[in-house]
Amino acid sequence: MSRTPVLRAARLGPRDVLHVGSAGLRSRPVRVVLSALGIAIGIATMIAVVGISASSQAQLLRQLDALGTNMLVAKAGEGMFSGQEVKLPKDAVGMVGRIDGVEEAAGTGDLDRTVRRSEKIPEGETGGIAVKAATERLLDVLRGRPAAGTWLNAANGRYPAVVLGHVAAERLGIDRPGRQVWIDDRYFTVVGILDPLPLAPEIERSALVGWDAAQRLLGFDGHPTAVYERSTDATVRQVQNLLAPTIDPRNPQNVAVGDPSSALKAKAATEGAFSTLLLGLGGIALLVGGVGVANTMIISVLERRHEIGLRRSLGATRGQIRIQFVTESLMLSGLGGLAGVALGSAAVAAYAATGGLPWVVPPWSAAGGFAATLAIGTVAGLYPAVRASRLSPTLALAAG
């Protein structure tokens, strides 16, 4: 017998692999959509969870940037003996203002009074709103703005005028200045309503009366309960150490110094740590989607036994049959993954748009989600593909 040339199976080029891998999908578009849907929902959920928390975090960081991290608050702490209330000295605001590095300072004083919508409402129903005396600089120190009306000033501070924090205004049901509220035993005119103050939630829940008016009309003793100050960025830590000893040199432990921006920073960090529960739900949806893809692939192999037999008769190796079905599975789940990334990003965009947040979808989440679908596609396709490649060509051709 003469020498016969060695037989070598030809390789399929990438285009041919895509061609045979997509053949089954092209002929059954509805099934493709339905079985990719599970994966899409899973990925969309995960992208949305990560994107929404990232957007909220970006919003907080942006806010923090605008509000600055150079504001500190000194409050009257609890005394050594529990329950004993400690007051700050009358001149505390002035003393703080003279500390090196402090650019401006302001104070509030708690008043043991209630504010109500009218005198007819029982005294007990305060709605959790505090009445405070406020110095004129308070709004500047907080970098706040009136949403409507004006802030307290020398002119209106002499009359029964009040400015409401936005939560207080909402709870009192007052939406614009000019209305009157009942404080202690008389009506005060609302001259302004403030914008939200993320650095001072306690002010958002307050009705603020001018320092002098509070003393004249509401029996305020002139002792501040909190002093707010802004310093240069460089001196924040230094000022923080000086606040308590400056305000109360003998009992500095009676003064509690706080950094409201640190609370906001902590909040930003927790916003960034997305809900693992929701993420887990997304993961379960993804898993179910993967099972759906595996199921579709098994059915696809069963239905296409003739095609498999035919391809074997045309010279396809077992490996080439495996590659065909793994490719099909990868395309199926990859399509689901792409749709999921698009859907999830759109959900984040919608959420961000309605909440006025910046739209942030971390690239790693999109890339990770897509990589997960490819991994799922491989796993889901492997078993059906191996089954397809092991089919006896003659049985495949004879079946049905």
Place this chain on the structure above:
Amino acid sequence: MTAVVELTGVVKEYPGGVRALDGVDLTIGEGELLGIVGPSGSGKSTLLHVVGTLDRPTGGSVRIAGHDVAALTDRRLSALRARHIGFVFQAFHLVPGVAAVDNVAEGLLYSGLPRARRRGMAADALARVGLADRLRHRPHELSGGQRQRVAIARAVVGEPALLLADEPTGALDSASGEAVMDLLHTLNAEGATIAVITHDTEIAGRLPRQVRIRDGRVVADTARGKVAA
């Protein structure tokens, strides 16, 4: 004469004990056109599958185009099919929804030829089977006879050493069946080696050589008969 197919003592026993082939000796030379005839269940399809290397025998030896099939791995066996063997089935097995020329080009997918060349050869093969004007037609737009001619074009597009057809006229009316058989005769005249299974004695009668199978054995072979006579 060069042998394209050499079977010696081939046995195929299916699990469960059915002996579909029971010691078959068969040699097919280059350029032959033979019919394999016999009653249903006699082992014709099994024989064709073994010859076509889609199935391995449980005993005996099979040589196709000079290669000992038993010694080949799946990859090499697949390469053998891709290069040297073309199949035509009773049920056509065309890919639905795909143009005729692409169905035919699929016959070269595993040959390693570049894409553009495969399509060019497919168009030529369709012209050879008389369907030059049906390149873009999809299977459901073709008659049964035309579909079988597309399937034949797919089987011969790579110029295989051996064309195997299992009842290619079984699903066709007599006129279409005749056209398909005429085509096989023409291809044979052009040099193709062809083995056709048929249970139609009239069709078989017109083939140059007939091999009769019963119960997995060759009971008559006109070629051997001639030699013996």
